[in-house]
Amino acid sequence: DAGVIQSPRHEVTEMGQEVTLRCKPISGHDYLFWYRQTMMRGLELLIYFNNNVPIDDSGMPEDRFSAKMPNASFSTLKIQPSEPRDSAVYFCASTQGANQPQHFGDGTRLSIL
């Protein structure tokens, strides 16, 4: 079975540009999570969805960040405008339900110059 698929794997762009990260969860998983990981702050939950509906976006750092899930097999995380402090690895994860483990994609390594 295919795991969580993220694209792109690497993104390097200049400050002020729009960045769009993409994620396809595992089929049948109703919950999708977006995380950011840095050395300083570790793994931070940004937002999660249940059945395509955003449930908790309290971790989204500011209005420059937005996330959508138009259908059960696709989600995007957008940063506009991007800033150097947004540089991090962004992970998408999915799970079947409560008290179940989350399964991670390979991540997107984002560098904002």
Added chain:
Amino acid sequence: QKEVEQNSGPLSVPEGAIASLNCTYSDRVSQSFFWYRQYSGKSPELIMSIYSNGDKEDGRFTAQLNKASQYVSLLIRDSQPSDSATYLCAAAMDSNYQLIWGAGTKLIIKP
């Protein structure tokens, strides 16, 4: 405040020895606990899940859960250099769909 705490390490263990990784949590209603391994530059990979008090073994890995004392541990027997990684402890709280993550313990297995 719900928290999951781990010693950041690094924890250095000689090859062939038992590596012991510990995690404590501050909320008494946690139901499920997970250990993930993360190699440098890679994503977290699930290695063990534990849901009830006691020990759970899977190959060289043993997870231990003690809800009364609020700790969960991971033992790695016959440690190999390939076990060198950061180990993340995560807890599911209150039948919530979120996981609360520890900061991770860096494990180094010395040949």
